[in-house]
Amino acid sequence: MVNVVIKTLKKDWGEKLKSINDTKKLWNKDKKFKAANFNTSPMCCWFWCIIFGWG
Amino acid sequence: MFASKFTYYYKINNKYSFMNNFLTGAIDIIKTKDLEKLRANDFKLSKKLSKKNKNPLLNPLIERGYYYINENDENKLFHELFKNYKKKIKKRPIKIVFCPSYVCNLKCTYCFEKDLFKNKNKFISDSHLNFAFNVIEKFLKDNKKISSIELFGGEPLLPRSKESVKKILNFAYKKNIRISIITNGVLANEFIGILKPVKNLIDMLQITIDGPLAIHDKRRKSYSGKGSFSQIEKNIDLLLKNKINTNIRVNIDMENIDYLPELYEFIDKKNWVSHPNFKIQLSKVTDHKNAECVYPIVKDNILLEKLISIYNQNQQLEKTFSFNMFKPLRHILYILNGAENVAPRYFNCESNLIELYIFCPDGFIYTCPESIGDSNTAIGRYYPDLEFFENNIKIWTDRNILKLKECSNCKFAPLCGGGCPYSSILIHKNNLTPVCEDFQDVLDTYLKFRGNEILKKYNIS
Numbered sequence: 330m331v332n333v334v335i336k337t338l339k340k341d342w343g344e345k346l347k348s349i350n351d352t353k354k355l356w357n358k359d360k361k362f363k364a365a366n367f368n369t370s371p372m373c374c375w376f377w378c379i380i381f382g383w384g
Numbered sequence: 385m386f387a388s389k390f391t392y393y394y395k396i397n398n399k400y401s402f403m404n405n406f407l408t409g410a411i412d413i414i415k416t417k418d419l420e421k422l423r424a425n426d427f428k429l430s431k432k433l434s435k436k437n438k439n440p441l442l443n444p445l446i447e448r449g450y451y452y453i454n455e456n457d458e459n460k461l462f463h464e465l466f467k468n469y470k471k472k473i474k475k476r477p478i479k480i481v482f483c484p485s486y487v488c489n490l491k492c493t494y495c496f497e498k499d500l501f502k503n504k505n506k507f508i509s510d511s512h513l514n515f516a517f518n519v520i521e522k523f524l525k526d527n528k529k530i531s532s533i534e535l536f537g538g539e540p541l542l543p544r545s546k547e548s549v550k551k552i553l554n555f556a557y558k559k560n561i562r563i564s565i566i567t568n569g570v571l572a573n574e575f576i577g578i579l580k581p582v583k584n585l586i587d588m589l590q591i592t593i594d595g596p597l598a599i600h601d602k603r604r605k606s607y608s609g610k611g612s613f614s615q616i617e618k619n620i621d622l623l624l625k626n627k628i629n630t631n632i633r634v635n636i637d638m639e640n641i642d643y644l645p646e647l648y649e650f651i652d653k654k655n656w657v658s659h660p661n662f663k664i665q666l667s668k669v670t671d672h673k674n675a676e677c678v679y680p681i682v683k684d685n686i687l688l689e690k691l692i693s694i695y696n697q698n699q700q701l702e703k704t705f706s707f708n709m710f711k712p713l714r715h716i717l718y719i720l721n722g723a724e725n726v727a728p729r730y731f732n733c734e735s736n737l738i739e740l741y742i743f744c745p746d747g748f749i750y751t752c753p754e755s756i757g758d759s760n761t762a763i764g765r766y767y768p769d770l771e772f773f774e775n776n777i778k779i780w781t782d783r784n785i786l787k788l789k790e791c792s793n794c795k796f797a798p799l800c801g802g803g804c805p806y807s808s809i810l811i812h813k814n815n816l817t818p819v820c821e822d823f824q825d826v827l828d829t830y831l832k833f834r835g836n837e838i839l840k841k842y843n844i845s
């Protein structure tokens with residue numbers, strides 16, 4: 330199911346930048362990764378196309 | 385203020401442009417006129433940015449990693465993330481792969497394993513298996529997490545491998561480890577009896593179909609010249625009837641891409657598309673031994689443009705097949721499909737992290753599926769005794785975008801990871817040459833034809 334997220338910009342940002350994703354969720358203030366998919370996402374071209382479909 | 389060196393821009397139309405930073409993963413839509421000013425440095429960007437600065441564009445640009453206040457800030461972040469990345473990836477599970485046979489019963493036109501059968505050890509023996517199981521037991525005792533056991537080849541589902549396959553599946557069952565099988569599917573019917581008891585552990589049987597019958601049989605035939613399509617079709621029916629997860633892989637090049645609509649019509653009429661145990665993916669035919677493309681392999685942006693023209697005639701095909709086979713697009717597709725973000729890549733693949741342990745009939749352990757049989761690249765031996773080759777392991781692990789000189793000035797480096805390490809070994813005879821894919825052209829082509837769809841999706845007009 331596609332999860333369409335429309336980011337609401339803060340007032341002082343105006344309408345200049347429309348963000349598609351939230352970069353704050355990638356790492357914490359100590360620059361430690363916290364992305365949910367980090368530990369399982371495949372990297373090799375072989376396995377990406379195999380596993381992505383079962384996602 | 386200093387611009388990130390990892391930002392990609394594309395003007396979708398006169399009103400809106402696409403921005404993507406490959407280190408922070410930020411994807412944004414910006415007004416084209418603002419982008420043009422930004423790139424012309426027309427916001428009076430000053431080196432000392434006051435905290436009270438209320439410029440409505442600059443603050444989010446800094447927060448999202450497109451600009452930095454100090455010259456060395458991005459470089460510091462890049463290195464700090466790498467340090468933490470290396471710690472985090474140690475927790476990733478490993479994957480065990482068994483190659484029960486170096487032999488195959490098909491002679492596919494584009495096979496990269498053409499010479500594998502020449503190896504004097506063609507089949508994994510009982511002794512080999514027992515030694516391999518002992519090594520895996522040792523991994524489990526050492527608290528290594530194992531995400532799956534995979535069967536690969538050659539062709540794993542051959543009559544002579546049946547006992548080995550049975551033992552491997554039993555082992556996975558006893559240890560409650562997930563199973564995947566990469567097979568041409570021609571003799572899958574002969575293995576139904578041993579697959580059924582473990583079907584709840586089977587993530588997938590991956591079987592290749594390269595198009596409708598006439599096209600598939602030109603590319604994937606036996607040594608006698610007999611086609612394989614009809615037998616594979618029956619076997620997929622049998623697997624799905626037994627509710628065994630089955631994944632079709634379509635290996636695409638310019639020779640068969642035009643037949644995708646016909647293939648889709650076929651699988652739709654078979655009621656495979658709607659079957660809960662069925663999936664289908666496209667994959668590019670690649671040749672890791674060649675730096676140049678030899679027809680029917682073409683540059684990625686040409687293949688992509690062809691695929692888009694096919695999808696434009698039939699939207700259902702885009703929903704079914706998508707664009708995942710193009711590495712430069714996966715992070716965008718992942719995020720458009722709801723993922724929060726995508727981590728940067730400091731490495732190309734699992735072989736750089738030694739996450740794959742591939743046990744082969746020659747007694748060696750490999751970490752790259754394409755390199756099996758090439759014992760110079762083996763990371764160790766499991767038979768007749770266990771030994772790891774530290775120098776060979778370094779060939780794989782020493783490769784990352786910090787070590788590849790040419791990657792230090794490439795904006796796509798955190799998206800790419802430096803390219804295929806085995807290609808570097810085969811083409812350049814060393815492990816430290818980047819193997820570049822056409823990221824710029826592929827991204828430009830995708831956004832040229834689908835950029836407006838992204839705007840529509842997010843109600844930006």
